[in-house]
Amino acid sequence: METLGLLLGGFEHALTLWNLFYCLVGVSIGMLVGVLPGLGPVAGTALLIPLTFGMEPISAIIMLSGIFYGSMYGGTITSVLLNTPGESASVITCIDGYQMARQGRAGTALGVAAIGSFIGGVAAIIGLTFLGPPLAEFALRFGPPEYFSLLVLGLLMLIGLMGKSVIRGLIAASFGLILSLIGMDPVSGAIRFTFGRLELMEGLDFVVVAMGLFGISEILSNAENQMKLEKPAKIHKLLPEKEEWGPTLKSIARGTGLGFLIGLIPGANSVIASILSYSLERKVAKDPSRFGKGAIEGVAGPETANNAHSGAAMIPLFTLGIPSSPTVAVILGAFIMHGLTPGPALYQNNPDFVWGVIASMFIGNLILLIFNLPLARVWAKVAMVPYQFLYPLILIIAVLGVYSIRSSLWDVGFMIFFGVVGYLMKKLDLPLAATVLTFVLGSQIESTLLQSLATSHNGLLIFFERPISGTLISLAIVILVVSLISGWKKRRSALASDFEL
């Protein structure tokens, strides 16, 4: 009951005129980012961070998280209508969604996706509301060794789940970690790796690195292939047929559960949630041959799962301060920029903030439902903005945004540099997410490691001596060993083969 009271208090903050406005702006930008191929949620969120500098922290996070979950809705529209995923979590929706559109059922595909997204999203926020506080309370017992083990576990899960090669994943992770060490060391005050340049004293800015690695690199990849968009299919009749409601709702329920569970795992992103949901739907279906030919469950399940994931992904962020996907890592960067430390203490020190943001997510999902059911046609038109005119705008806003952080053209230069690095890393199949994650968590990784070792009598054994830390670090080692072995056996991971259906 106490939680409900706190949540109601949160609505008081979220329902102020300005915060409602920022929520609306956030989810609209999220829809835009989702609808426009060539601009993903990570880049979109990073692009907008500079705009939030003058805002209250609560308004800033309301807006940025709106972009995150809003983009999960928007990505569906282009997948169904144009067979082009607006963002990667909707890749799988292309399969059956586009087939439905070709059969003249585009409206139904979008309608089902919107309803599923809403149910999945809201269920996940309810989970955040009720699971958050006890989890945060539990995590208050965490000391530096527990945190360090948790960070290692999250990182190895990301590498094990995402990449095809553990070696490449670990290289990408160490690369990010080394970059994060540049500048003044907060523990000892030593100035490291600045090559005598004053500009590097404060280290590389997170927005610069994230925008370069994700935003600029995405534009470079797109510059390579001329994007040609087809004419979108017509939308009519948004709701499924009477006999389809049963199976659809069942897939939505499965998608909610699956997406929610995967959202809790640090390192597992929404793409994994939607892909796993698709293969689950295929497995439980009576007639799996319908999949790929416009099966409604193939749209409902994955679309629900990626929204449930985006809500649930906020749970590890709010309670432990650990991001579970690149976009959440960017939001974590924004937390730090606004002087907030995500983690268990957040519930105690800034309850207004926490509950305000949670309440805004309920409101945001409602706005998105309206955007996607009656207004789906409008967004389909937005998707037709030619990319050739869009990318110069994205580039110039990125330059301005990065410049405005510290009024430094050096930062702009670094962003361009990291854009090229990110582009090459994509070409080499090195996971960018691992680099960004270690970069944003770098100082935390170092300080928890050093603090643990300083109090330890047995060196590294301290991580195994304490029960929670020992469990987490053993789990991390198991994951590392398993992914190394499966890599050596040259077997493609189950995820990769499912993906190539």
Place this chain on the structure above:
Amino acid sequence: MMTWNKGVWAGIVFALFALTFFFLSLEFPYSSPLGPGPGFLPLWISGLMLVLSVFYIAESIKSKEEAGEPMPRGAGLRGVLFVVLSLICYLILIPILGFLAASVLFLFTLFVRETKWYSSLGAALAVSFSLVWLFGSVLKVDLPSGIFGL
């Protein structure tokens, strides 16, 4: 004659990167009176990265098929280089011409590949002025003014 695939080259670059940071880490104290010092983590991580790079090179030499996407050639490569070079020129021109003029030029260069010169110029002017207004006047960012003082 076996040609090296791009993974080998990338591995060498990462190895050199790790080696540089490894030697730089030696300048910092490995331990302090309170425990490990500022040189501790950089040394271990760059050392680990060096070892991983060697594995990466070995993995790339052994594997027949290349990991990841092929590198761009022809028109694709030109497209990528065009965007990178425009960005670099833009960055160099901002302090000289000022933000406004440099942006008009930058946007015009990108737009004019796709459409007529007069619509490109109009769009470039409109976008640049609105952004200067948004960032300069509303968000109070101090934009570089350059030789024209604009």
